[in-house]
Amino acid sequence: MDGRSLASPALRGWDRYMIGLATELVKRRVALTLFYREGTPLYSAHVAQIGCEVVGLKSSTGLQWEQVTLPRALRRGHYDIYHAPAEHAVPLLSPCPTVLTIHSLTWHSYEHLVKSGQLPGTTSDYLGPESAWKDRLYWNMQVALAGHILTPSAFSREEIIRLLRVPANKVTVTPLGLPAQFLEPAKKESDLADPSIKPPYLLYVGGYERHKNVSGLLEVFSLVRKKSPGISLVLVGTKGVSAELLSQAERLGLQSGRDVFFLADLGEQLTALYDRAEMFVTLSWRESFGLPALEAMSRGLRVVGSAWGAMPEVVGELGACVDPRNHIAAAHVILSFLAQPASSKLAAQLRARARDFSWSRTADETIKVYHALSERRAPAVVC
Secondary structure, X not given: OEOHHHHOOOOOHXXXXXXXXXXXXXXOOOOEEEEEEOOOOXXXXXXXXXXXXXXXXXXXXXXXXXXXXXXXXXXXXXXOEEEEOOOOOOOOOOOOOEEEEOOOOHHHHHHHHHHOOOOOOOOHHHHOOOOOHHHHHHHHHHHHHOOEEEEOOHHHHHHHHHHOOOOHHHEEEOOOOOOHHHHOOOOOHHHOOOOOOOOOEEEEEOOOOHHHOHHHHHHHHHHHHHHOOOOEEEEEEOOOOOHHHHHHHHHOOOOEOOOEEEEEOOOOOHHHHHHHOOEEEOOOOOXXXXXXXXXXXXXXXXXXXXXXXXXXXXXXXXXXXXXXXXXXXHHHHHHHHHHOOOOHHHHHHHHHHHHOOOHHHHHHHHHHHHHHHHOOOOOOOEO
């Protein structure tokens, strides 16, 4: 398995997937090897959770690592399966069957939303400048050559089949599971990331990129505050918040550090924020799964999210999915939830639904794919 993204202490969605899946594979006695690029060691705490073999491979560039060094290592080790869990790094000439996990078909999906008229402007308005044609060609070649593709939702599977024209029998849904920290008891108030954060507050966890539509969420929150002035909004992203969002908050009369809190790159402190929030809110245009929503449900929180994408698959009937373009309707739903807090019965139902999504289930479905690809090969190890 390509483990290179586990070099950072801050975990993104595909990192949580990699750790959750890999840990379960090891529990099932799968002989797992994480490959990484020498000179960029993996974060020790992440590797310790998994408990597998870790091997550094020398290379001068990332491309050389993927297409020269990695295939040589696979050949030397006589591996049964190679798994690329972070949307890239499929060798074009692999000595063993390959599995590619596509977490989100982001560019193609937004391109479709723009062309269909659901979103105004251009795709670049949401995702920044388009990647070079050679980069897209390289990625498309990896998709075509992968032995099988895994993806976290039925929504994402349908997009891969329709927009990439991949055969349906080559794509399998393996839903995500809960990170271990969200199965633990409630955290102490002292564990909050910022001591100035006081309930009541709404919570958003995701990213600050444009396609996450944080700007729309700020607009909705400004409407909510007109009816509920005591509420604040806590946002947790990765890296830093843009000057554009800070300027927008100021224009809306939202004071940073009082009305709205911009946080970044949190780990264990996240559970304490979930435990004290009134609800989880996101207007990300479309999510291919929505792991933060699942995390929120595991702490008994209701979710208000986008009706586009896979969010309805995750929250079911226990939350509310709205048109992310309709700020007034979204504010109305949030205010109705604030007026009628979740009962203990509903909180228990939310926790129970969240626990239906487990890494054990993810591993079971993944191993079925491994076996299907390697059934004609002598059993050895999975890499």
